[in-house]
Amino acid sequence: MTTQGLTEASTSKFVHIKEGELDLQLHYNDAGKGAETVVMLHGSGPGASGWANFNRNVHPLVDAGYRVILMDSPGWSKSDPIVCSTSRSDLNARALKGLADALDLDRVHILGNSMGGHTAVAFALTYPQRVGKLVLMGGGTGGASAFVPMPTEGIKLLQNLYREPTIDNLKKMMSIFVFDTSSLTEELFQTRLDNMLTRQDHLDNFVKSAAANPKQFPDFSARLGEISAQTLIVWGRNDRFVPMDTGLRLLAGIANAQLHVFNQCGHWAQWEHADTFNRMVMDFLRN
Numbered sequence: 098m099t100t101q102g103l104t105e106a107s108t109s110k111f112v113h114i115k116e117g118e119l120d121l122q123l124h125y126n127d128a129g130k131g132a133e134t135v136v137m138l139h140g141s142g143p144g145a146s147g148w149a150n151f152n153r154n155v156h157p158l159v160d161a162g163y164r165v166i167l168m169d170s171p172g173w174s175k176s177d178p179i180v181c182s183t184s185r186s187d188l189n190a191r192a193l194k195g196l197a198d199a200l201d202l203d204r205v206h207i208l209g210n211s212m213g214g215h216t217a218v219a220f221a222l223t224y225p226q227r228v229g230k231l232v233l234m235g236g237g238t239g240g241a242s243a244f245v246p247m248p249t250e251g252i253k254l255l256q257n258l259y260r261e262p263t264i265d266n267l268k269k270m271m272s273i274f275v276f277d278t279s280s281l282t283e284e285l286f287q288t289r290l291d292n293m294l295t296r297q298d299h300l301d302n303f304v305k306s307a308a309a310n311p312k313q314f315p316d317f318s319a320r321l322g323e324i325s326a327q328t329l330i331v332w333g334r335n336d337r338f339v340p341m342d343t344g345l346r347l348l349a350g351i352a353n354a355q356l357h358v359f360n361q362c363g364h365w366a367q368w369e370h371a372d373t374f375n376r377m378v379m380d381f382l383r384n
């Protein structure tokens with residue numbers, strides 16, 4: 098199958114899930130028809146979505162024969178709003194369980210970016226039998242860095258953007274989000290700003306959630322030994338949002354893990370080094 102013609106609109110779907118206390122509508126994109134499914138989970142930035150985070154990764158994986166599902170987490174994009182006063186990582190993991198059940202998916206590979214990585218680990222800890230392989234980029238667990246003050250400069254800019262969603266604050270955040278800022282276009286900024294401003298309720302709820310529980314992403318370090326899934330950890334050496342020693346903690350804790358560090362790369366490895374990243378992921382999933 099070739100992916101010509103696959104767009105956000107042509108793959109856009111909704112589903113209602115009931116999973117524990119979660120009773121809401123989720124938006125997701127569904128692309129490809131493979132026997133194996135890769136779920137991609139986006140990060141926590143304002144205006145983030147599956148399609149915004151992974152538009153450079155969907156097509157190669159579909160062409161390689163995978164079904165690709167992009168889940169928009171509760172509180173992002175076209176999914177229902179929510180205030181989270183407990184663990185956001187576990188809340189998203191429950192949402193993914195509901196989505197996997199609704200789509201009759203027994204087992205999925207999970208590729209998580211930042212908050213999506215935290216969610217992937219929460220899912221693997223709670224529903225280990227539902228996990229194939231894990232790819233964790235710039236995320237996987239909360240907890241303190243040994244080297245960098247927390248919250249990091251990137252997370253402070255992200256929180257500020259949630260409180261004051263202006264083009265200036267968006268540009269401030271994006272200026273340290275990726276390593277090579279010349280790749281950021283006015284069109285990308287405008288699309289991202291439009292995404293954010295379309296859902297003022299999501300922005301307000303994120304701020305309320307952080308006030309109710311500043312530690313939205315718990316530290317899973319002590320439990321990483323429970324994960325048996327083969328895991329590929331990917332980090333940017335120049336990540337100023339979630340520091341690289343988080344990746345080292347994941348590597349130390351997950352027995353079947355390997356770590357790849359991209360030089361000249363910020364917090365968006367799957368976008369900044371898309372071609373190499375896609376080849377690496379396909380090789381990892383295949384073998």
Ligand SMILES: O=C(O)CCC(=O)/C=C/C=C(\O)C(=O)O
Nearest residue numbers: 140141142143145211212314339
């Ligand atoms: O606070 C954390 O540990 C996670 C931060 C995070 O998920 C940031 C992600 C940002 C994006 O992926 C985005 O804005 O697209």
